[in-house]
Amino acid sequence: VKNTTIAPSTRPHVIIVGAGFAGLRVARGLRGAPVDVTVIDKHNYHTFIPLLYQVATAGLEPEAIAHPVRRIVAAPNVRFRLASVTGVDLQQRRVTTDAGDFAYDYLVLAAGSVTNFFGLESVAEQATTLRELDDAETVRDRVLSSFEAAAAEKSPARRRALMTTVLVGGGPTGVELAGALAELRRHVLPRDFPELDVSQARILLLEASDRLLEAMPQRMQRKAFEKLRSMGVEVQLGARVTDADERGVTLSDGERIDAAAIVWVAGLRASPLAHALSDAPLGAAGRVIVSRSLNVPDHPEVFVIGDMAHAGGRDNPPHPMVAPVAIQQGGLVAESILRQTQGKKPRAFHYKDPGTMVTIGRSSAVARVYGVPFTGFVAWLLWLTVHIVWLIGFRNRALVLVNWAWNYFTYERGVRLIRRRR
């Protein structure tokens, strides 16, 4: 009979908290290395966050963008534990979880980020976010349920409110979600709901600043704005949501928007686990300020990476909370741990920005790849290719491709199921 506890070993024990892009990259980098690795996550699957908006709009099933962690990390020296981490004791070198404590020699914190409501409690209560698989299903259920309710509603005003979706936040997620919703409204919902005048349905994209896609060149920002407008999305810049209730949202200028579904994609902050590091200073959005080698001050054995980390010290501008940063940091940390076990110094992190890309509906995208701008169909093909390559696992790639081909040629969205009725 095998032993279920982690075998006593003279090899250093590396604990990785989080099975996102950052944590998995570290685990892969340490596969077969002379260390014992334990990956801890609160889910037994990795979520491919960049495609959550397609789950939210009935284009993909949740399972197509989730992959079992045990399958990904499979290696003789890598173990997985399903647990929520509740604390870190930097002095005793232990992490505490809801499934017991674990001692470490090296610790990698890669627990990602959570939605930032900036203290707007009523909004946090009413709005759905888009960070987890469940969130995406909730958005889909809510939009579809509201249309079902509209089909039974006699008051025209209430009916229109039931067909209204408010998206808050004009970053990549908000823009992609708005585009996908506009396609759902144009191609799918009119056929599904012949009893409704779906052209009355509203999709609002509210952005507090004066532009969409902050990180993009100005020309791309305008392209995205015009494309969304042409698809019938009501883009409102300088619109700041201050309050929400069951029937809709209120803006800072007092404007009231009645809506059945509110999706908040206006901000992120580091996982609350950052606060568990009592010694570590926190920067903007609660991110842990780490050294150039991504360590907590005075703890060369503790690394913080990905969305949780503000790299290179307080005076350095933080990296965006995106997958390429997480993956590059994960690669460096795997290398650094191996170097440290050999008595060598860790190296400093330098981000190579591959750029960003955002799809806006069918055959259309804006992209900036290593500084070169792309728009339209070419950008869209680039986007497709990069996302298929990024996806983990042949099966998930095949499923996503089948879905995309199906969606493209039929103008359908097959996953319009309401799994949980309100």
Added chain:
Amino acid sequence: VKNTTIAPSTRPHVIIVGAGFAGLRVARGLRGAPVDVTVIDKHNYHTFIPLLYQVATAGLEPEAIAHPVRRIVAAPNVRFRLASVTGVDLQQRRVTTDAGDFAYDYLVLAAGSVTNFFGLESVAEQATTLRELDDAETVRDRVLSSFEAAAAEKSPARRRALMTTVLVGGGPTGVELAGALAELRRHVLPRDFPELDVSQARILLLEASDRLLEAMPQRMQRKAFEKLRSMGVEVQLGARVTDADERGVTLSDGERIDAAAIVWVAGLRASPLAHALSDAPLGAAGRVIVSRSLNVPDHPEVFVIGDMAHAGGRDNPPHPMVAPVAIQQGGLVAESILRQTQGKKPRAFHYKDPGTMVTIGRSSAVARVYGVPFTGFVAWLLWLTVHIVWLIGFRNRALVLVNWAWNYFTYERGVRLIRRRR
């Protein structure tokens, strides 16, 4: 602006309750006919129940066997309403739902069946069933969560209990589920859980009678029994579960089986909606006793079909609760309604039994097709073909085929996600 209420019409209004095999067959049969049709279901999707066990064992994603009802019934004279039916007023010709009342000229009740626990309350509380998409996900989550818990468990006895699944009921669902679980245990779980001795995991199939697959010829029953035994399933005949708690089940002879997951597939009874028909007599398993033309006595405008119906009067043996009965009855009722609108008499129902087929793991099945028995690989190919053909929608067929090919060639089960942790 279109009217959202059902347009006043001189054409007869047919209400179909239930979007299972029976209800959808009626709706399809009335597509384009001179009647207005409203399909009511508590889900906005049709569930392909015969493949639920593959969802429960991580072989298929739930969405692959669910199809949006609005897509299926799409026709100018057919509407859908998402609602739970709470009552039927046969005198006033109205159905009451949680989304308002609906008047009908013809009513088709096809609300299916629910799990029958035969009054065993403790079992009903502890066990999972397998009738809905959510049930299948719950079984999957529970089996996988228990293995995760086993990986963290130090007591060998408790660890073994966490790796034990008890299936109650040796009908087709129990047999197929047992075979699929045995394959998961053999091919997938040992790789996922190198820290566990998965050969210690137990799968028990408990059947109260003295044989499996009651409806099959004796030779097939023996085949199924031997095949399951060879796969390491502990088949216990004459084993009657009388009690259950958090840690396992107790049998009528006092035997105690410690198990983390209990799945009850030992019986069905008609939807409780049968009780709403105050005038109608109920037969075994609470099924409504209907005439040879599938009508409630003295109500030629009310039909009951599928699992809810006991056809042909009390003295006729009831049809099995299977899809072919439901589909054939649905076809007849669509025809009968059209005949009645033309002043003609409805016809009597005669069941043409196409037989049954049950897979037992990879490349193996037992089948009886129009009286002809098949076993082994040929039966398995038959089973594959029939189920792909039965599935609704090209997209679902494509997804299921991709999954099956993937599962077959890689010995993998890709959907081993725990969506809801206990």
